Structure formats: structure tokens, C-alpha cells
Amino acid sequence: MWSYIGKRIVQMFITLLLFQIATYILIDLQPGDVTDLLIGNPDITAAERARIAADLGLDGPLPSRIWTYLTNFYTGNLGVSMQQYPRPVSEILMTRLPRTFTLFMAATILSFWLGYIAGKFLAWKRGGAWEYASTITGVTLFTIFTPLLAYILLWLFARQLDSWISDTFGIDFDLPISKFNTPSLWRRAPYDTNTVFSWMNWNFFAIVMIILIALIVSNYIPRRYRPALRIGSVVLSIGGSLIWWAFISGVGLYAWDIVKHLFLPILTLTLISFGGNMLLTRTSMLETLREDYIETARAKGLPEGVIRNRHAARNAVLPVWTALVFSLSNTISGGIITETVFSWPGIGATLVQSVSVSDFAVAMGALTLIGIMTLIGHLIVDIGYVFLDPRIRIH
Amino acid sequence: MSTENVIEVKNLTMEYSTRKGNVSAVDNVSFSIKRGQALGLVGESGCGKTSIAKSLLKLLPDNAMIQQGQIVLNGKDMVPLPEEEMRKHRWSEISMVFQAAMNAFNPVYTVGDQIIEAIETHLPDVSEKDARVKIENLFRMVGLAPEMVDRYPHEYSGGMRQRAVIAMALSCDPDIIIADEPTTALDVIVQDSILKEITTLQDRLNMSMVYISHDVAVIAEVSDRVGVMYAGRMVELADTEEIFIRPIHPYTYALMQSFPSVTGPKRELVALPGEPPDLLHPPKGCRFHPRCPNRIEKCDQEQPEWKDYGDNHFCACWNPMEIN
Numbered sequence: 225m226w227s228y229i230g231k232r233i234v235q236m237f238i239t240l241l242l243f244q245i246a247t248y249i250l251i252d253l254q255p256g257d258v259t260d261l262l263i264g265n266p267d268i269t270a271a272e273r274a275r276i277a278a279d280l281g282l283d284g285p286l287p288s289r290i291w292t293y294l295t296n297f298y299t300g301n302l303g304v305s306m307q308q309y310p311r312p313v314s315e316i317l318m319t320r321l322p323r324t325f326t327l328f329m330a331a332t333i334l335s336f337w338l339g340y341i342a343g344k345f346l347a348w349k350r351g352g353a354w355e356y357a358s359t360i361t362g363v364t365l366f367t368i369f370t371p372l373l374a375y376i377l378l379w380l381f382a383r384q385l386d387s388w389i390s391d392t393f394g395i396d397f398d399l400p401i402s403k404f405n406t407p408s409l410w411r412r413a414p415y416d417t418n419t420v421f422s423w424m425n426w427n428f429f430a431i432v433m434i435i436l437i438a439l440i441v442s443n444y445i446p447r448r449y450r451p452a453l454r455i456g457s458v459v460l461s462i463g464g465s466l467i468w469w470a471f472i473s474g475v476g477l478y479a480w481d482i483v484k485h486l487f488l489p490i491l492t493l494t495l496i497s498f499g500g501n502m503l504l505t506r507t508s509m510l511e512t513l514r515e516d517y518i519e520t521a522r523a524k525g526l527p528e529g530v531i532r533n534r535h536a537a538r539n540a541v542l543p544v545w546t547a548l549v550f551s552l553s554n555t556i557s558g559g560i561i562t563e564t565v566f567s568w569p570g571i572g573a574t575l576v577q578s579v580s581v582s583d584f585a586v587a588m589g590a591l592t593l594i595g596i597m598t599l600i601g602h603l604i605v606d607i608g609y610v611f612l613d614p615r616i617r618i619h
Numbered sequence: 620m621s622t623e624n625v626i627e628v629k630n631l632t633m634e635y636s637t638r639k640g641n642v643s644a645v646d647n648v649s650f651s652i653k654r655g656q657a658l659g660l661v662g663e664s665g666c667g668k669t670s671i672a673k674s675l676l677k678l679l680p681d682n683a684m685i686q687q688g689q690i691v692l693n694g695k696d697m698v699p700l701p702e703e704e705m706r707k708h709r710w711s712e713i714s715m716v717f718q719a720a721m722n723a724f725n726p727v728y729t730v731g732d733q734i735i736e737a738i739e740t741h742l743p744d745v746s747e748k749d750a751r752v753k754i755e756n757l758f759r760m761v762g763l764a765p766e767m768v769d770r771y772p773h774e775y776s777g778g779m780r781q782r783a784v785i786a787m788a789l790s791c792d793p794d795i796i797i798a799d800e801p802t803t804a805l806d807v808i809v810q811d812s813i814l815k816e817i818t819t820l821q822d823r824l825n826m827s828m829v830y831i832s833h834d835v836a837v838i839a840e841v842s843d844r845v846g847v848m849y850a851g852r853m854v855e856l857a858d859t860e861e862i863f864i865r866p867i868h869p870y871t872y873a874l875m876q877s878f879p880s881v882t883g884p885k886r887e888l889v890a891l892p893g894e895p896p897d898l899l900h901p902p903k904g905c906r907f908h909p910r911c912p913n914r915i916e917k918c919d920q921e922q923p924e925w926k927d928y929g930d931n932h933f934c935a936c937w938n939p940m941e942i943n
Contacts, residue, residue, distance in 0.1 A: 517726075523709055524709065
């Protein structure tokens with residue numbers, strides 16, 4: 225197992241290197257560089273521009289520039305931003321990474337889980353209006369143009385639902401349509417947004433870890449206590465966190481502000497991959513239901529719920545888990561669009577911004593970070609598969 | 620052998636409804652099995668053997684319907700029972716050894732876990748520890764190492780998996796086990812040892828069995844009574860020795876002729892010409908008449924009666940083989 229993971233990490237590193245070289249070449253192939261922004265300035269002559277380019281190291285041959293970039297990168301120097309000169313790229317990315325990471329994780333987990341549940345029940349109870357409605361919804365969500373979906377959700381939630389809530393209940397819910405926080409609220413806050421947000425992230429991480437550990441431990445305790453441990457870990461970790469934020473932390477109001485800002489971007493990203501996950505689970509589950517071991521389970525007189533969850537769905541999830549690798553890239557590209565639409569200051573928005581002003585180092589850094597995230601996602605999927613399918617376990 | 624009937628099947632008729640019409644897969648079949656007795660069902664592919672097996676457990680696909688008849692298991696008719704009730708009788712009273720043992724186990728759980736869940740469902744008073752001891756004993760009984768309990772199905776060979784399937788079928792102490800072609804996928808040597816294992820276990824536990832096979836030799840080895848199926852109907856039913864010595868129905872006779880006898884004199888194997896009928900449009904009268912060498916006029920008009928020929932020997936034929 226560990227040698228397998230070690231091998232995979234070496235592979236990942238090689239892939240990352242190739243990815244960086246390819247990305248560098250692709251960006252280099254784009255016409256123009258940062259000095260082109262000075263072209264309209266009459267004070268700067270062509271000779272002066274060439275000198276600036278030489279100073280910035282933009283004039284060397286491509287291989288030597290790639291070498292310089294890579295050696296700098298692996299010694300921890302990602303360059304400085306041209307747009308926010310002289311802010312280091314690593315600092316920009318590190319402030320923005322948690323925001324994207326949260327968006328990305330929340331959407332991936334939610335869409336996978338919801339798609340799995342929906343697909344499972346659709347395959348179990350076939351036919352009827354539900355099947356048509358869900359298939360049409362699934363295909364629509366799978367194929368829809370992401371910005372269009374984002375704008376539809378904006379209109380539906382931030383405009384229609386918001387005004388309906390304030391008309392009906394007299395509460396000003398104020399669902400935000402963009403950005404990361406409400407500046408007027410945070411002016412009086414004891415901490416800055418990034419601090420509170422990092423607490424939220426650590427809390428989220430802790431919840432996931434507690435549930436994961438409970439799930440693993442539950443396999444080693446007597447059967448009758450298993451559901452109690454599993455459900456208990458979920459209820460206690462989530463309930464405890466909510467209570468802490470609401471009554472003890474003292475920054476519940478500010479956290480709630482961030483959650484409100486997170487809502488629409490997460491919803492958009494979740495819906496994009498939900499359709500595919502649901503349809504795939506459904507198909508996979510229908511196939512599993514035809515397997516012989518399902519008939520064995522029926523013959524054994526097991527209750528329907530056990531056959532559905534323990535036998536059918538447990539196997540149906542395998543191809544969906546594999547497909548998570550593909551949906552990761554989907555979520556990343558969708559994430560860039562979503563961040564741009566909702567002005568969410570994460571890695572995706574940073575990338576789009578930096579590319580539009582030829583801020584080379586930032587673009588390169590953002591792309592590399594996205595590459596690393598994807599590779600880690602792949603690793604997690606691979607390791608998870610080892611746990612899900614005993615047939616590929618390595619002894 | 621007691622005289623108590625563990626299962627009694629009376630006039631069982633089961634149909635599959637398809638787009639082209641109804642297919643009568645089991646037509647008016649009756650038989651009963653006493654405690655400790657093994658009934659063999661033999662016939663060509665598609666003659667309704669497996670359909671009978673699935674009807675007994677009521678494990679039918681959505682398009683199949685038991686049209687009439689009774690399946691009386693331990694004095695209780697199973698046919699009118701709703702699914703939820705039926706579920707409780709499965710495995711605890713009637714269990715099954717499947718045709719495709721290779722895929723009978725769920726690949727993601729250990730074999731032990733899959734047997735334990737059956738015990739937990741039907742015998743809730745048995746503790747997990749006792750259940751485990753029970754499974755280990757069953758494994759020893761069927762000739763598997765007790766350590767194999769914690770292994771996954773893919774770590775088993777074909778023969779081992781078949782043994783594990785048998786252990787699973789025994790796990791809830793059923794009164795009757797249906798074995799549907801249990802050895803078809805195995806090589807002859809493993810086949811033989813597993814057959815011996817099953818017959819020993821059956822004697823030891825005084826269990827009833829329904830043995831389903833297309834292989835006359837297998838049926839001869841394991842069963843006390845033999846029912847011969849043709850195109851969804853039972854054409855002959857008698858004690859094993861009796862049916863091999865004195866087949867009455869021409870189809871039974873033809874079936875015996877088409878298998879070599881190991882101990883008897885060498886003889887020419889005779890293949891039966893023609894093919895089993897299309898069950899969407901079964902032939903009128905006796906379903907065997909288009910292929911029957913003994914056909915008389917009446918055969919394509921009227922369905923032959925189920926007649927008692929003495930010595931517990933029943934047959935449905937208008938013009939039986941000469942009885943000597």
C-alpha cells in the first residue's frame with residue numbers, strides 16, 4: 225500500500241514537471257508579453273522596451289527560460305506579479321488558494337453524494353414521472369453552459385427568492401450576488417475575513433476527518449454498534465461545530481456572512497457535476513441490479529433496504545468513483561467560470577485576470593496550482609478505490 | 620426417511636409475459652418431497668427446470684407470474700404470500716445453491732460477512748460470535764479451511780466458491796435446498812468431489828433437496844427420485860432406479876439412450892432428432908409429439924393424463940414404451 229502510494233507520488237511529480245513545461249510553452253506561444261502594455265506610452269521607445277524585456281528575462285531562448293522558471297519554482301520562488309508589483313506570486317496564491325479549495329471540495333463532495341443518492345433511488349424505483357423529470361434535469365445540468373446556469377441561479381435566488389422572502393416574512397435575507405464578504409459588516413469585525421475563513425476551513429476539515437475515522441473504526445467494532453457510531457459521528461461533529469460557531473466563537477455573524485457568499489458559487493458548481501454523477505450512478509446501479517449476487521441477496525431473504533444499499537449501491541458506486549477523476553477537471557474549468565461570474569477572489573478568477581494583463585508569473589503559478597490540485601485529486605481517487613474495491617488491493 | 624412432506628407442489632403453472640405473448644415455462648407440474656429425500660429434475664435446456672427452482676423461492680422477474688397452483692412448504696402455501704412475508708421463509712426454510720456460483724458472492728465483501736448477514740436476518744438471537752463459530756464449522760463440513768471465512772470471493776477458486784455457496788445455503792438450517800446445476804461450471808474431478816460432499820451432507824443433516832441438472836449421470840448419482848421435464852411439463856416421475864430400469868415415456872427413454880453407461884454393456888448412443896418446441900406456441904396435445912417415435916393419432920389432439928403405473932411411478936403418455 226505505502227509503496228503503491230510512493231510510486232504514485234513519484235509519477236505525480238513527473239507529470240507535474242511535464243505539465244509545467246507544456247504550460248510554459250503554451251503561454252509563451254501567446255502573442256505579446258507584459259512590455260506590450262507599455263506600447264501606448266510615448267515616453268518609452270522600442271529600445272527601452274527591449275531593455276525592460278531583457279531585464280525581466282523575457283528575451284532568452286525558450287529552453288533556458290523554462291529551466292530558469294523550474295529551478296526558481298522548486299526553490300520556492302514563483303516570481304512577482306507585474307500587475308501588483310512587487311507582490312510575490314506565492315503570497316497572492318496562498319491567500320486565494322483556501323477560497324478555491326473550499327469551493328472545490330464542497331462542490332465535489334456535495335455533487336458526488338447527492339448524485340449518488342438520487343441515482344440510487346432512481347434505479348431502484350424505475351419508471352414513472354420521476355424518471356423522466358430526473359433524466360431531463362440530469363442531461364440539462366450536464367450540458368448547460370456554465371455562465372448561463374450561474375446567471376439563472378443568480379436571478380432565481382438572489383432576486384426572486386430574496387424578494388419573496390422579504391415580502392412574505394419581512395426578513396431582509398440579502399443573498400449576496402458576488403464577492404467574498406460584505407465590507408460594511410466586516411469594518412467592525414475583530415478578525416479579518418481570511419482568518420475567520422481559515423477557521424471555517426479547519427473546522428470543515430476536522431468534520432471530514434472525524435467522519436472518515438468513524439467510518440473506518442466502525443468496521444472493527446461489533447455490528448450492532450456500527451450505525452450508532454456512524455450516525456453519531458456525523459451528527460456530533462456537524463452539530464457541535466454549528467453550536468460552536470453560533471454561541472461560543474463570537475464571530476458567528478461574520479462566518480454566516482461568508483457562508484451566504486459561498487452559497488451561490490457552491491450551488492452552481494455542485495449542479496454542474498450533479499447531473500453527470502446522478503445519471504452515471506443510475507446507469508451503473510441498473511447494471512449492478514442484474515448481477516447474480518443481487519439475486520443471491522434476494523434469495524437469502526435480506527430486507528430490500530439492505531439489498532439496495534449494501535449490495536447494489538455499494539458496487540454501483542465503483543464506476544462513479546472512477547468517473548470522479550473526469551468530473552474533477554470539469555469542476556476545475558467550471559470553477560474558473562463560476563469564480564469569474566461571482567467575482568469570487570479565488571485561483572480561477574486570478575488566472576483569468578492575470579492572463580488578460582499578460583501577468584505571466586501569476587498565470588503560470590495559478591495554472592501550476594490547478595495542476596497540483598488535480599493531481600492530488602487523482603491520488604485521492606486512486607487511494608479511495610483501493611478501499612472501495614478489495615479486488616485491486618495490493619497485498 | 621419419514622413420510623412427512625417437506626414441500627408439496629400442486630399443479631404449478633408459471634408464465635412469462637413477453638411482447639409476443641405469454642410463454643408457459645412451467646405447466647401444471649406437481650411433485651412432493653419428503654424429509655431427507657432428494658428429487659432430481661432433468662431435461663434439456665429451456666425445459667423449465669430453473670423456472671421451477673425460481674418459482675419455489677418466488678424469486679421471479681417482474682414479467683413472470685404464477686398463474687395457478689400451490690407450493691406448500693412445511694404445511695403453508697407460499698403462492699399467495701406477499702413479498703415481505705415470503706422474504707422471511709427464504710433461506711431459513713428453503714435455500715438455494717446457484718447455477719453461477721462464480722458470481723453468487725458480492726465481490727466487495729468477505730464471504731464470511733455475506734453468510735453472517737443471512738444468519739443475522741433470519742436468526743436474530745444468534746450472537747455474532749456464535750454465528751462465526753457456526754460458519755467455521757460449516758466451512759469445515761464442506762471442506763474449506765476456516766480461515767477462508769475472512770477472504771474475499773476473488774481469492775477463492777471456482778471449486779472453493781462452489782463449496783462456499785453450499786456452506787452459505789446451509790447457514791440458516793433450511794428444510795430444503797434447491798441446487799440448480801451446482802457443478803456445471805466445474806471440471807469433472809471437482810464436480811465429483813462436490814457431488815459426494817453434497818450427498819454426504821444431505822444424509823447427515825437429513826435435508827431435502829431439489830437437484831436440477833441437464834446431466835442424467837449427475838442426477839442418477841445424487842437423487843432418490845427423478846422428475847423428467849419436457850417443454851415446461853413433467854412427463855415422468857419415479858424412483859431413480861425404477862426410472863433408469865423401466866422408463867415409460869418415450870422422451871425419458873430417448874434421454875437415457877443419449878448418455879453412455881459406464882458400468883453397463885457398450886452400446887451405440889442415440890441422439891434424439893429435432894429440437895424442443897417454441898414455448899410461445901407450444902404444440903397442441905402432448906408437447907413431445909412432433910419428435911416422438913411412438914406418436915399415435917391422439918397425441919397431437921389431447922394432452923395425455925398423468926397416470927399412476929404403480930410403485931410410485933407416474934407418467935403422462937398416450938402410447939408409453941412397452942412395459943416389460
